Amino acid sequence: xxxxxxxxxxxxxxxxxxxxxxxxxxxxxxxxxxxxxxxxxxxxxxxxxxxxxxxxxxxxxxxxxxxxxxxxxxxxxxxxxxxxxxxxxxxxxxxxxxxxxxxxxxxxxxxxxxxxxxxxxxxxxxxxxxxxxxxxxxxxxxxxxxxxxxxxxxxxxxxxxxxxxxxxxxxxxxxxxxxxxxxxxxxxxxxxxxxxxxxxxxxxxxxxxxxxxxxxxxxxxxxxxxxxxxxxxxxxxxxxxxxxxxxxxxxxxxxxxxxxxxxxxxxxxxxxxxxxxxxxxxxxxxxxxxxxxxxxxxxxxxxxxxxxxxxxxxxxxxxxxxxxxxxxxxxxxxxxxxxxxxxxxxxxxxxxxxxxxxxxxx
Amino acid sequence: xxxxxxxxxxxxxxxxxxxxxxxxxxxxxxxxxxxxxxxxxxxxxxxxxxxxxxxxxxxxxxxxxxxxxxxxxxxxxxxxxxxxxxxxxxxxxxxxxxxxxxxxxxxxxxxxxxxxxxxxxxxxxxxxxxxxxxxxxxxxxxxxxxxxxxxxxxxxxxxxxxxxxxxxxxxxxxxxxxxxxxxxxxxxxxxxxxxxxxxxxxxxxxxxxxxxxxxxxxxxxxxxxxxxxxxxxxxxxxxxxxxxxxxxxxxxxxxxxxxxxxxxxxxxxxxxxxxxxxxxxxxxxxxxxxxxxxxxxxxxxxxxxxxxxxxxxxxxxxxxxxxxxxxxxxxxxxxxxxxxxxxxxxxxxxxxxxxxxxxxxx
DNA sequence: ACCGGTGCGGAAACCGTATCCCATGGTTTC
DNA sequence: GAAACCATGGGATACGGTTTCCGCACCGGT
Numbered sequence: 001x002x003x004x005x006x007x008x009x010x011x012x013x014x015x016x017x018x019x020x021x022x023x024x025x026x027x028x029x030x031x032x033x034x035x036x037x038x039x040x041x042x043x044x045x046x047x048x049x050x051x052x053x054x055x056x057x058x059x060x061x062x063x064x065x066x067x068x069x070x071x072x073x074x075x076x077x078x079x080x081x082x083x084x085x086x087x088x089x090x091x092x093x094x095x096x097x098x099x100x101x102x103x104x105x106x107x108x109x110x111x112x113x114x115x116x117x118x119x120x121x122x123x124x125x126x127x128x129x130x131x132x133x134x135x136x137x138x139x140x141x142x143x144x145x146x147x148x149x150x151x152x153x154x155x156x157x158x159x160x161x162x163x164x165x166x167x168x169x170x171x172x173x174x175x176x177x178x179x180x181x182x183x184x185x186x187x188x189x190x191x192x193x194x195x196x197x198x199x200x201x202x203x204x205x206x207x208x209x210x211x212x213x214x215x216x217x218x219x220x221x222x223x224x225x226x227x228x229x230x231x232x233x234x235x236x237x238x239x240x241x242x243x244x245x246x247x248x249x250x251x252x253x254x255x256x257x258x259x260x261x262x263x264x265x266x267x268x269x270x271x272x273x274x275x276x277x278x279x280x281x282x283x284x285x286x287x288x289x290x291x292x293x294x295x296x297x298x299x300x301x302x303x304x305x306x307x308x309x310x311x312x313x314x315x316x317x318x319x320x321x322x323x324x325x326x327x328x329x330x331x332x333x334x335x336x337x338x339x340x341x342x343x344x345x346x347x348x349x350x351x352x353x354x355x356x357x358x359x360x361x362x
Numbered sequence: 363x364x365x366x367x368x369x370x371x372x373x374x375x376x377x378x379x380x381x382x383x384x385x386x387x388x389x390x391x392x393x394x395x396x397x398x399x400x401x402x403x404x405x406x407x408x409x410x411x412x413x414x415x416x417x418x419x420x421x422x423x424x425x426x427x428x429x430x431x432x433x434x435x436x437x438x439x440x441x442x443x444x445x446x447x448x449x450x451x452x453x454x455x456x457x458x459x460x461x462x463x464x465x466x467x468x469x470x471x472x473x474x475x476x477x478x479x480x481x482x483x484x485x486x487x488x489x490x491x492x493x494x495x496x497x498x499x500x501x502x503x504x505x506x507x508x509x510x511x512x513x514x515x516x517x518x519x520x521x522x523x524x525x526x527x528x529x530x531x532x533x534x535x536x537x538x539x540x541x542x543x544x545x546x547x548x549x550x551x552x553x554x555x556x557x558x559x560x561x562x563x564x565x566x567x568x569x570x571x572x573x574x575x576x577x578x579x580x581x582x583x584x585x586x587x588x589x590x591x592x593x594x595x596x597x598x599x600x601x602x603x604x605x606x607x608x609x610x611x612x613x614x615x616x617x618x619x620x621x622x623x624x625x626x627x628x629x630x631x632x633x634x635x636x637x638x639x640x641x642x643x644x645x646x647x648x649x650x651x652x653x654x655x656x657x658x659x660x661x662x663x664x665x666x667x668x669x670x671x672x673x674x675x676x677x678x679x680x681x682x683x684x685x686x687x688x689x690x691x692x693x694x695x696x697x698x699x700x701x702x703x704x705x706x707x708x709x710x711x712x713x714x715x716x717x718x719x720x721x722x723x724x
Numbered sequence: 725a726c727c728g729g730t731g732c733g734g735a736a737a738c739c740g741t742a743t744c745c746c747a748t749g750g751t752t753t754c
Numbered sequence: 755g756a757a758a759c760c761a762t763g764g765g766a767t768a769c770g771g772t773t774t775c776c777g778c779a780c781c782g783g784t
Contacts (some may be wrong), residue, residue, distance in 0.1 A: 062740035105467035424770035
């Protein structure tokens with residue numbers, strides 16, 4: 001339509017508008033704003049005045065096209081509603097902000113299709129790194145897919161960070177930030193065993209989920225260490241949600257399963273289990289003990305407060321971001337599997353009030 | 363360094379690389395990819411082959427500079443850890459994804475400074491809209507600040523959406539998606555009153571927070587409607603967290619306050635209150651009834667399950683995004699305060715097991 | 725066989741910013 | 755007093771795409 005010169009025009013002000021109005025060159029405005037070049041006080045004043053008047057902000061797209069631009073991290077999360085993930089996200093975000101980085105959050109809803117789309121989207125955005133949160137499904141296809149992602153991102157100058165899942169096999173350009181999942185489960189199960197429990201209902205999670213596998217394995221090892229036979233019939237798999245905890249216990253009670261404790265794969269599952277026990281007329285922890293995993297706020301808000309395994313989610317987020325930042329600054333030095341590509345954080349049992357020595361039961 | 367032509371070069375592939383390798387022009391590649399221009403089958407095939415080989419994705423920055431680009435919504439949230447906010451975010455995200463929009467999440471940590479920085483950051487990103495989540499602090503300065511944000515964004519072709527807080531006063535270019543906060547509180551309080559409760563401890567939240575003010579006002583109106591005098595001493599203000607709920611009840615018990623029910627401003631506050639009551643040797647709901655507000659998953663996971671007010675958080679998110687999308691498509695027709703700028707969603711009481719008629723107490 | 729139309733590919737002009745290179749004027753140095 | 759220099763500001767170009775405008779072929783019609 002019009003010559004786009006019109007004063008009160010719509011659309012945002014450009015650096016050119018500022019330059020023109022201040023009677024200086026575009027380059028000068030850019031320099032005043034980025035401040036990486038000597039400028040006279042007079043010039044700075046004049047430019048800043050106009051910037052204020054026009055409420056000008058630089059166009060981030062143009063800036064990053066031209067080479068500048070603030071680094072961005074993308075956080076890919078299954079479900080923004082999950083407390084544990086939210087804490088990791090918080091950690092990443094906080095650490096990113098601290099360095100002036102930007103962070104995006106995308107949710108995949110557990111849909112591989114959507115995950116693919118998001119990774120590509122992030123690649124388009126030219127993000128410095130993509131942080132993938134949560135346990136992985138242990139299919140071969142999944143491994144391949146991730147390896148492809150990693151290479152793809154790497155080729156584009158970006159980087160893949162896996163948080164809360166085991167590292168990829170082979171020589172894949174990705175960083176993993178993990179926690180001692182199996183160790184936590186071992187400690188947690190040991191806690192129950194040393195309290196005298198022998199009949200334990202185990203709700204590790206989905207059988208194909210790496211976190212569930214690790215937790216189950218840790219528990220198993222503890223049983224072995226205590227010389228207690230591990231009964232596979234006492235294991236019920238299912239999703240990490242309240243409903244599963246509830247139903248698993250409900251079913252077990254109906255089936256007449258004999259147990260004095262529940263080892264839940266997650267605090268939320270534990271909450272469901274607790275509710276089902278109550279519904280079944282059992283007291284916690286007098287009749288049945290319960291332990292969880294994750295140590296989300298919910299754990300200390302339940303009655304009784306839940307004994308659980310603390311996972312340093314927020315710190316994992318911070319560590320993940322630091323890893324990316326270091327790699328980016330450190331220049332692309334060593335690349336291949338030299339360690340530093342796999343960080344493992346510790347876990348520990350938090351003892352609260354949901355465990356007692358087993359009472360005699362029917 | 364080198365002439366940037368080198369084949370296995372680092373950095374992502376450009377559209378030029380694709381064109382060259384496919385033996386066609388840059389324009390043709392662009393056309394094949396955006397698909398808004400007729401292309402021969404042969405050409406499409408050749409280009410797609412190379413795109414696959416090179417694992418090429420378009421540079422989002424360049425694209426949006428050139429006019430195209432996918433619209434982006436920014437979600438600004440106080441604390442990503444809050445369940446209610448997370449649900450709104452989920453709603454926004456879901457609706458955005460559905461239309462192929464992108465969404466960012468930023469957290470302000472309740473820091474006005476950071477909020478300002480984020481809004482500017484989003485302005486730089488050229489987002490289609492900025493969605494601000496959560497109750498507002500009712501200072502005059504805050505109103506001014508928001509009005510400035512709104513105008514700033516509007517001038518840049520973006521738009522401000524306020525979710526879960528009352529609309530801005532005056533003629534400000536912003537959309538508000540709100541819920542019937544006061545009505546919900548009115549209904550909730552009525553529920554307690556009709557059960558026979560007359561001594562109610564009220565924990566509405568921070569006195570300056572608009573949501574807290576609305577909830578308090580609704581409760582007050584219910585008391586009036588029932589002809590029950592409202593005792594200001596029975597109101598304890600504080601943050602919307604578990605600790606506040608716990609401490610408020612703990613203090614009230616210590617002070618010897620006489621109450622048969624707790625009207626909490628939030629489910630999380632209710633959870634804290636419940637715990638404190640138990641710690642004080644009181645049963646819920648036999649000795650003291652409790653109600654919450656928000657209806658986050660926690661509410662139905664507590665024991666007893668919490669009677670609360672359902673707020674359609676996720677839907678609010680969807681509605682917020684729809685409002686933005688409509689406005690963007692509908693062309694900048696009407697602007698000023700004609701309604702449609704303020705949407706209000708309904709709330710309703712969800713009755714569970716945390717309320718009983720009052721028992722006789724000391 | 726010539727002409728107009730149609731369909732498709734190419735060259736070039738932007739989009740808004742950062743930066744490289746050069747011009748200029750005043751200051752320091754011999 | 756002239757030459758070399760430093761501090762600044764301006765002009766031009768690159769970044770990676772999209773899109774408009776053109777031109778070239780190839781088609782059918784007369």
